[in-house]
Amino acid sequence: MKFFHTSFLVILAFAYPLFGQVPDTVFLEELTWTEVQDAIQAGKTTVIIPTGGTEQNGPHMVLGKHNFIVKHTTEQIARRLGDALVAPVVAYVPEGELDPPTGHMRFSGTITLPNEYFMKVVEYAARSFRVHGFKDIVLIGDSGGNQDGLKTVSEMLNKEWANSDIRVHFVSDYYSGSGFVDWLQSQGETAEDIGRHASLLDTSLLMAIDSNLIRMDKRAKSTAIQPTGVMGDPTRASIGYGTKGLELKIEAAVAQTKALMTSSRK
DSSP states (O other): OHHHHHHHHHHHHHHGGGGGSOOSOOBGGGSOHHHHHHHHHTTOOEEEEEEOOBOOOOTTBOTTHHHHHHHHHHHHHHHHHSSEEEOOOBOOBOOOOBTTBOGGGGSTTOBBOOHHHHHHHHHHHHHHHHHHTOSEEEEEESSGGGHHHHHHHHHHHHHHTTTSSOEEEEOTHHHHSSOHHHHHHHTTOOHHHHOSBSSHHHHHHHHHHOGGGBOGGGOOOBSSSTTTSOBBOGGGOOHHHHHHHHHHHHHHHHHHHHHHHHHTTO
């Protein structure tokens, strides 16, 4: 018993420091305030604000599709930039009108936010990060409805902060400049099957992150958004397609972010 007791204390003594180590994470919500402060002082002065959405994605795909995708991609973007942290995903974004319901609000579970309020959330997140010492604030939206608002906020804050060393970067290439659609067409996929919502493209991306978020037996092709919420062919989705698409989005975002950081301070 004495040997066991002594051995246990030795093991505990070596293990104890591990509990005090800063985790290997780029996500703000997984850090303490002192760990964030230390990271900024050590040179991590870039912060990414990712925006997703809570919207219908057909009978086969979960409502948080955009949130899962953009959390995955922005982690990789931050790690490749090397000096970046990632804010919590903004999950409430413009999705349509309430009365009468329009857009994705015609489908159960969708949550909408008027664009002016969405922009205020992003704006004040950016203002908060400026207070704490971040120098480059990167806006990345995974949904088409987020793009105009993010662009407007970046332009407004850059105008206001023109005489400072703080810059806000709207990374449009992540959403519209990755070349994923062109690549899918080069693989023989048609524009109709690639679709516009909850289709081959979207389903492949989420499938590559976590196939448990896809109800495989509920996938079905549709050429009109009503009544299922699908426009395209999710049955043609694959993990291989999704892996390629995620990489293209990450590469496009890293390249544009670096270019914007350089050009914005010339």
